[in-house]
Amino acid sequence: MKRRFVRVISSAVAALSVVAVANAPQAAAYNTLGCKWSHSGISFYVPSPYISYPYWSNAAASWGGLDGRILWNTRPADFTGLNESRGNTVSWTGVTRALGTVQSFPPCSGGHWVSGQMEVVLNWTLVSGYSSSKIQGVAAHEIGHAFGLAHNTASTGILMYPYDSRTVSGPASDDKAGVNALY
Numbered sequence: 001m002k003r004r005f006v007r008v009i010s011s012a013v014a015a016l017s018v019v020a021v022a023n024a025p026q027a028a029a030y031n032t033l034g035c036k037w038s039h040s041g042i043s044f045y046v047p048s049p050y051i052s053y054p055y056w057s058n059a060a061a062s063w064g065g066l067d068g069r070i071l072w073n074t075r076p077a078d079f080t081g082l083n084e085s086r087g088n089t090v091s092w093t094g095v096t097r098a099l100g101t102v103q104s105f106p107p108c109s110g111g112h113w114v115s116g117q118m119e120v121v122l123n124w125t126l127v128s129g130y131s132s133s134k135i136q137g138v139a140a141h142e143i144g145h146a147f148g149l150a151h152n153t154a155s156t157g158i159l160m161y162p163y164d165s166r167t168v169s170g171p172a173s174d175d176k177a178g179v180n181a182l183y
C-alpha cells in the first residue's frame with residue numbers, strides 16, 4: 001500500500017501512476033491519498049530567494065476560499081516548497097515527498113501527516129521550458145497532493161490529472177470538492 005502511494009504521489013509523468021488510479025471509481029472526480037493533516041489551516045513556507053517562489057505563491061492563492069486553507073508563508077510550516085534541477089534523472093516535473101528525500105512518501109501517523117516532514121518540489125530542468133501558467137499548474141497540482149488528493153484521470157480539466165497536458169493551472173470544481181470533503 002505504501003509503495004503504491006509513493007508511485008501515485010511522486011510520478012507526475014509515469015505510466016504507473018495511471019495504473020495505480022485506474023481501478024478507482026471516477027464518478028466523483030477526485031481521489032484521496034489516505035492521509036491528510038489533522039487541522040484545516042495548513043501552513044506552507046517557501047524561501048523567497050527560490051526561483052520557484054512566485055509560482056508557489058500564485059498556486060497557493062489559487063487554492064483559496066476552501067475549508068482546508070493554505071496559510072501562505074507561515075512558519076513553522078507543515079510543508080515547505082523548493083525547486084531542484086534534477087535533469088532527466090527523475091521522471092517528475094513536480095513531487096510531494098518526505099523532507100530531504102528524492103521521492104519517498106511523507107510519513108503518515110494515524111491517518112495524519114507529521115508537521116514539518118513534507119516538501120513540494122519543482123524539477124526546474126523540466127519545467128523551465130514551460131509557460132508560466134503551466135509551471136503554476138504543476139505547483140498547484142503538488143499542493144493538491146499536499147492537501148491529501150490523489151490523481152484523477154477523468155478529465156484533463158482537473159488539476160489532479162496526472163500529466164502536464166492538463167488544461168488548467170489551478171483547482172477545478174472537482175478538485176475543490178475533494179479538499180472540502182477532506183477538511
Ligand SMILES: [Zn+2]
Binds near residue numbers: 008012141145
Ligand atoms: Zn501528481
